[in-house]
Amino acid sequence: MRPCQRQFRLQAQPPTLPPTQRKTQRKTRPRTLLWCFSAALLATVVAVGCATAPETGRSQLILMSPAQEAEMGLKAFTQLKREKPSIKSGKNADMIRRVGRRIAKVAPVEYADWEFVLFEDDTPNAFALPGGKVGVNSGILEITKTEAGLATVLAHEVGHVVARHGAERASQTLGLQALGVIADVALAQNAPGARQGVMQAYGIGAQVGVLLPYSRVHELEADELGLVYMARAGYDPREAIAFWERFQAYNRKQGGGKPPEFLSTHPLDDRRIAELRALLPRAQAEYARASNA
Numbered sequence: 463m464r465p466c467q468r469q470f471r472l473q474a475q476p477p478t479l480p481p482t483q484r485k486t487q488r489k490t491r492p493r494t495l496l497w498c499f500s501a502a503l504l505a506t507v508v509a510v511g512c513a514t515a516p517e518t519g520r521s522q523l524i525l526m527s528p529a530q531e532a533e534m535g536l537k538a539f540t541q542l543k544r545e546k547p548s549i550k551s552g553k554n555a556d557m558i559r560r561v562g563r564r565i566a567k568v569a570p571v572e573y574a575d576w577e578f579v580l581f582e583d584d585t586p587n588a589f590a591l592p593g594g595k596v597g598v599n600s601g602i603l604e605i606t607k608t609e610a611g612l613a614t615v616l617a618h619e620v621g622h623v624v625a626r627h628g629a630e631r632a633s634q635t636l637g638l639q640a641l642g643v644i645a646d647v648a649l650a651q652n653a654p655g656a657r658q659g660v661m662q663a664y665g666i667g668a669q670v671g672v673l674l675p676y677s678r679v680h681e682l683e684a685d686e687l688g689l690v691y692m693a694r695a696g697y698d699p700r701e702a703i704a705f706w707e708r709f710q711a712y713n714r715k716q717g718g719g720k721p722p723e724f725l726s727t728h729p730l731d732d733r734r735i736a737e738l739r740a741l742l743p744r745a746q747a748e749y750a751r752a753s754n755a
C-alpha cells in the first residue's frame with residue numbers, strides 16, 4: 463500500500479470521546495464539522511494525488527489529472543509556437559522529428575500527442591511540456607553533434623513528462639494554491655491562473671522561454687528515465703555520458719561566465735556524471751535487448 467493511502471486510512475476513523483466528555487459533545491460540534499471538512503478535503507487530495515513515478519517507483523503527490531495537464535501543456539505550446547520562430551523543414555527539423563518519434567514510441571504517457579519542434583534560437587536549450595510537446599533550440603545541435611547526442615536530450619526531457627515532474631512540482635510548491643488550481647480547472651477549463659501555474663511548473667516562466675530549474679531529485683530521475691528510453695529506442699546509452707561531457711567542456715570554453723541556459727536549469731557536476739555511469743549497466747542491457755529485437 464502506498465504511504466499516502468495508509469496515512470488517510472489512519473485518519474479516517476472519527477475520534478471516540480471518553481464517556482465523561484460525551485455530554486459536552488454538542489459544544490464541540492463546530493470542531494467536528496471542521497474535522498469532517500478536513501477529512502473530506504484530505505480524501506479529495508488522496509483520491510487525486512497518489513501517483514508512482516515509472517521505472518523508479520518513487521511515490522508522488524500530484525494534484526491534477528494527466529488529462530488536465532495535457533490540455534494545459536497543449537495550450538502553452540500553442541502560445542509558444544505563435545511567439546517563437548521555428549524551423550519546419552530541412553534535415554535538422556526532420557532529424558528532431560525522427561529521433562523524437564523513436565523515443566516517444568517507448569515512453570508511456572497517457573493523453574500524449576507527441577510533437578517535436580525545432581526552434582530558431584542560438585541559445586543551447588531544450589524543454590518539454592505535458593501532453594508530449596517537446597521543443598529544441600537550434601543552438602543545442604552544436605553540442606548534441608550526433609543523433610544519439612540528440613536522443614540524450616530528447617529522452618531526458620521526455621523523462622520529465624513521463625514522470626509528471628511539472629505537476630508534482632506545482633503540487634509540492636503551490637500547496638493549498640494547487641487545490642485552487644484543481645478547482646479552477648474543474649470550474650473553467652480555460653482558467654488563466656491554472657494554465658500559468660502549470661506553465662511555470664514545467665519551466666516556462668511568465669515570459670515565454672524563461673526556464674526555471676527542476677530539483678536535483680527530478681533531474682536525476684529524468685536522467686535515469688532518459689537513459690532507459692534512449693536505450694530502448696536503440697541509441698547507445700554511453701553517448702549520454704559523452705553528451706554531458708561535451709556540454710561541460712562547452713561551458714568551460716565560454717570562460718566560466720554565465721552558463722548556457724540548459725546548464726543553468728540542468729546543473730551538471732561530477733556527481734551527476736558519476737550517477738549516470740552507475741545507471742549505465744541497466745541501460746546497456748536494455749540497449750542490447752533493443753538491438754537484438
Ligand SMILES: [Zn+2]
Pocket residue numbers: 618619622676680681684728
Ligand atoms: Zn531536466
